[in-house]
Amino acid sequence: MACGLKLLISLGTINESHQADSIDEVVNKPMYNFSNSRSDVVVINGDIRIHGKSSTIFIASSSERGLHSWTVMPYPRKADLSAMQRVRKWTMKFQVAEKLPDCIRTFSIPAVLFSTGGFSSNPYHDFSDLLIPLYLTARPFNQTLLFLITDNHQPWISKYRPILERLSKHDIIDIDKRDEVICFARTTFGLKAHEELGLNSSEFPYYSIRDFRQFLRSTYSLDRNIDK
Template sequence: MNFTCFSSDFAVVNWKGSSIVSIPLAVVENSMAKQEQRSNSTTFQSTSSSMTDQLMAENVMKQREPPCHVMDLRSDLYNITGDVRIHAKSSTVFIPFPEKINLSRGHNSWKIRPYARNKDLRAMNRVREWLVIPAVSDVQVPQCTQNHTIASILFSTGGYAGNHFHDFSDIIIPLYLTSRPFNGKVQFLISDNRSWWVTKFRAILQNLSYYPIIDIDQEEDVHCFPSIIMGLRRHGELDIDPSKSPYTIRDFKEFLRSTYSLKRRNAVRLRHGDTRKPRLLVISRKRTRSFTNSTNIAETAQSMGFEVIVAEADMHVARFAEIVNSCDVVMGIHGAGLTNVLFLPEGAVMIQVVPLGGVELVAKTYFGDPSKEMNIRYLEYKIGTKESTLIEHFPLDHVALKNPYSFHRCNLEAFKSAYLDKQNVTINVRRFKPTLLKALELLHE
C-alpha cells in the first residue's frame, strides 16, 4: 500500500494498482502502528544498544510529561487530580506540580487541543489550543474566584462538529466513554462552543451531567476544580473497544434508547405466513448523494411487502431517532445520515448504498464494521455506473467513471467535488430487488 496524500478523514492511496481511491485515516493509523512495531522489532534485533539509548531518551521525555497524560493514535488527554485552576482568558490550566516531573528549559508547559481526532490537522486547526502549566515557585498562579467540588471535563465542539457522523464519532461517543464513570457528577466545560450544537444534543448532555454547561471560553472567572480531564477518549469510528472500556457500543445504544425514550429494543421477527409488514426507512437527502427516484424505490419495496417511509434527518434528533427506532430496515447512500443506525432496534437491517468514487473501504470502516458490533445486520449495495448521475457529466468511457484515482490524482478537492458533492443516485430497482429480498430474509426467524 502506497500512501500518496492525506486530508480530513481520508488518505488517498494506490492499492496494488486498483481503483480504490481513498481509505479512512483510521485504517492508515492502524497500518502505520503495525509498521512501526515491525520497525522497532528490527531495530532491537540488530542494534540493542541503540534501542537502550532510545528507551532512556523516551524515559526522560516521559518524566517531563504531567502524570496521567494519555496519547494514542486517535485521542490526546490529560487526567489531572489536585488543585486545578482554569484561567480562560489566557486558555491556561494551572495544575499541581508533582515532584517526580523533571522540568527543564523548553519543557515547563504542555499544549492540548481537546478534540478527539488528533492526527487530523484540518480538524485540529479549528480547535482552540490550551496550555497546561505546573504550579511551580516561579509561576504566578491566579486566585480562584469560583470553587467547584466536582470533577470537570474540558472538550471542544470545534473540528468537524455539525457533521452528524463526526458529532457522534468525534464528540458524543468519546464524551460518553469519558464521562459515564462519573454517573452525572461531573461538570462539562465546552471550548469552541456552538450554542446550536448544545441545543441539538441537549438531551444527551443532560443525561451525562447533572450540571449546567459552562462555556469556558467566555468566562471571566478563574474556575477551580479538584480534578480535570482535558480531551476525550476515542476508540475508533462509531466504535467502543470493550478491551479498553467497561462499556460497549450496545451499552451506548441502550443509553440513547433511554435518553430519547425509544420504545423498540428489537426489530420484528417474521415467521412463515406472517402478514406483518416490516417498516423500511429510505433516508433522503436534498443537496447531494440523494436518490432521484425515491418514489420508484418506495413503490417497489411496498410491492414486496414493506411499509415504506421516506424521510430526511435534521436538527431535531429526538424526532428522527423515533422514526428510525420504529423501523426494521434503513437504507441510504453513504453519508452522515447513516449515523442514525445508532437508533435502530437490535436485529434490524441497514443497507448502505455505495456510490462511485472508490469509497468502498471508507463505507465499510465507517458504517459496515460498526453496525455488526451493534447487532445490526449489514447489507451493501454498490451502484453500477449507469445508476450514477455522473453519467450526465461524463461519457461512459471517461476516466472519472472508470478510474476515479487517475481522474483526481490526489486532489482531494476534485474528489470531493465530483464524487461527494455532485453525485446523486438513480437506483435500478430491478437490480436492487435482490438486496431488498435479502433484507426480508434476514428479518425471518
C-alpha cells in the same frame, strides 16, 4: 438527528452492565495519554486552576524543579489538520503554589473540558468525534461532573442537549468566555476515543457500542423497534 440514531441503535435487549465501581479507577493519579491515535487526554488530580479567556490551565507543583508547559487541543481527531484548525489550543502549565492565580470559584465536583469545534454538526462526526467519546469519558461519573466547553457551537449544544443532560446534571460552562479563574481537584482534558463509531469493551470502563445504543434509547425514550 433521526438518521444518526438509526445508524447506531439496534434491536436487542441490552443492559448498561459495566458501570464503573468508582471514578477513582479513572482519576486516582495524574495520567497523560498522548499515544492514542485519535485523541490526547490528560487526567489530573490536584490543585487545578483554569483561566478560560487565556486558554490556560495551571497545575500546582510542590517544587520549582522541572516546571514545564505544553499545549493540548481537546478534540478527538488530532491527526486531521483540517479538523484541528477549528479547535482552540490550551496551554497546560505547572506552577508552584505560591505563584498560582487566585481561585474566584472552587468546584467540589470533577470537570471534563472538550471542544465542539472540529467537524461538529456533521452527523457522522457528531457521533464518532463527540457523542461516543463523551459517553466513554463522562458516563463513569454518573452525572456528577461539569462540562467545560471550548469552541462552543451553540446549535450543536441545543441539538444534543438531552444527551448532555443525561451525562451531567449540572449546567454547561462556556469556558472560553470566563475571565475569572475557576478551580477543581479533578479534571479531564480531552475526550477518550477508541475506533471510529465504536467502543472497545475490553478497556476501562468496559462499555460497548451496544451499551451506547441502549443509552440513546433510554435518553430519547425510543421504541426498541425503531429500525423496523
